[in-house]
């Protein structure tokens with residue numbers, strides 16, 4: 001058989017495509033095998049899920065307090081960018097009416113104006129951000145339910161920011177380094193063009209420590225632990241008081257509770 | 261076949277242009293044929309793997325460490341001699357090596373124009389003052405943004421930018 | 436075949452030079468954006484997708500709309516489209532290519548795009564989108580080059596091209612459906628959370644596609660380059676009319692559901708777009724203009740006295756095209772993000788940097804269209820003579 005130049009070019013193009021397809025198929029198979037299993041409520045032993053309960057009654061005693069946020073910034077090299085369009089936020093204060101729009105009333109307005117209401121990533125049971133990420137740069141860790149991020153892999157498509165109903169994610173619109181006052185050499189900074197968010201201090205948990213915000217709060221307002229263990233601090237705190245979660249009706253299963 | 265001369269000389273020019281980066285690199289390597297002066301750690305004699313392996317495959321090992329730590333929460337590295345290390349660029353590698361006198365020198369010599377690890381990972385020695393080099397120069401009155409900007413964009417890194425851009429051009433600063 | 440693109444008059448080269456210049460301008464601006472950071476665009480933490488992704492959606496639609504000529508010609512044997520089908524396919528292919536460029540420029544780390552295929556996550560619609568879009572471009576590239584090739588040889592195209600053409604029909608529907616699915620499956624964005632999104636997208640896509648093809652055909656006739664025939668233009672007008680009617684009908688359905696149920700989160704977005712919210716009414720005039728354009732186009736398409744004035748046809752097509760462009764290419768994104776999840780009316784208006792990049796991609800698309808049409812028409816003319 002005679003192979004013309006054109007045939008040769010076509011053939012080589014096709015084989016490149018085929019090689020790519022095989023690789024994609026194999027990786028898809030691997031991805032399918034490690035698919036996310038339901039965390040809880042599907043029979044068997046409950047899966048571990050880390051959760052947080054923030055006692056707003058204690059926060060209300062300390063108007064203007066932002067110690068937890070400072071601790072987080074220092075631990076994770078979160079830049080302080082003045083321009084609100086490019087801000088990077090892991091844990092931050094927001095007005096009650098914006099955090100819980102449906103619970104808003106004249107009373108909440110009176111009680112909550114000016115007092116801190118910390119919000120952060122909810123490490124959801126069914127995280128919308130994980131569902132949409134095209135690269136697996138964000139995923140839900142099966143051991144403890146933390147919604148993790150891999151900044152090496154993120155392509156900066158921002159789909160996760162679009163999908164998160166809590167605006168818990170920030171994009172690095174500018175190089176963050178010049179905006180970090182004191183750098184913690186133990187934790188990486190981020191590069192321009194990737195998305196970041198709270199990681200429940202996965203790196204501190206690995207070293208046997210509590211999250212930075214939990215440790216920093218002088219009023220012990222933040223309880224943290226495994227929500228499938230009834231004796232964990234978070235379960236004890238929640239069983240003693242009434243609490244709210246942000247937009248539970250969306251079915252995302254947020255794991256940050258606010259004790260009002 | 262009158263065109264033969266033109267065709268062949270055109271081809272030659274084409275090949276020359278196509279391969280010029282290699283010639284350029286060769287010429288440069290020849291000019292700087294003195295091998296880099298690497299400063300080895302004073303307090304250690306043995307790396308996490310034999311020298312030959314590290315020389316050839318440290319990049320692959322770092323990538324593996326990265327996947328293990330970030331994606332599998334696995335921080336323990338058992339070395340070939342049974343010693344246990346933490347999988348950490350900052351703590352383990354830079355715990356012994358100096359970035360400037362070891363990593364950078366060899367990368368510069370071999371023309372590996374900066375793996376972008378350092379866009380995010382820190383060199384604790386350099387941070388003695390607790391301040392990023394960027395923040396330092398920003399406070400000193402000007403910040404050479406181009407340097408770090410270009411490292412993000414591999415295609416353009418080959419030229420060494422010297423122009424200083426005023427800090428105001430950073431979009432984050434203008435309201 | 437490419438040599439055909441190199442034979443042109445002064446007018447042609449001026450036009451090509453102009454498009455090249457604008458493309459390069461866009462390219463340089465994009466490189467600048469990548470170097471300083473996407474912070475130089477007007478995108479924000481609250482509105483992370485803006486003009487780029489809006490344009491992406493619009494151009495995927497334009498790409499899918501090749502179907503409005505391919506389907507009647509191949510499936511129903513409409514001879515009137517004999518001359519225009521190939522042009523429609525080329526337009527579709529180039530549009531989808533432009534759509535892919537729009538995704539590319541909106542990414543924070545475009546050099547890592549390969550991660551999408553290297554670590555495929557089929558649960559993400561972007562994974563599917565990248566696959567169906569590149570598949571569509573490939574499919575159309577194979578079909579159009581093979582058809583042109585055989586026309587030049589003076590033989591009938593091989594039988595398998597017909598199979599590929601048939602495949603491209605559902606494929607065209609799929610690209611826009613997947614694009615709609617990117618948006619309409621997100622609990623976070625009530626404005627997009629509607630099963631009508633994909634049908635609406637298709638209706639508006641076919642409207643803009645038929646209108647643009649009719650405009651291009653009229654333009655080429657005017658310039659004396661090529662005449663697709665009056666009948667084809669009239670049929671395109673009919674298609675645009677019905678698609679536009681369907682689109683308006685779908686829109687009114689949305690509006691009824693939102694305003695009769697009055698769920699605050701759903702009302703807020705439409706309020707913001709068409710009337711303004713908290714004193715921020717940047718988009719109200721544009722969205723009203725878009726609605727007005729749609730109505731004007733419909734009036735010209737439907738009222739007999741206006742319909743018969745052939746001088747009005749280009750106007751109607753332009754109205755229809757720009758109405759869709761404003762609604763989909765800009766309003767769709769802004770409406771989805773404002774007000775934000777925190778109920779804040781965030782401001783986003785594309786800035787010069789974004790417009791420059793968009794202009795660059797438009798110019799590049801126009802360049803591809805010019806060159807490819809030139810080749811196609813020259814090959815045809817040669818084969819005929």
Ligand code: SF4
Pocket residue numbers: 120121122123124127128129130147163164165166167168169197252
């Ligand atoms: S709060 Fe947002 S970012 Fe965090 S897990 Fe839930 S969806 Fe993802």
Ligand code: SF4
Pocket residue numbers: 132133134135136137138153154155156157158159160161194195
């Ligand atoms: S921006 Fe990064 S983390 Fe978010 S969806 Fe895209 S690749 Fe995933």
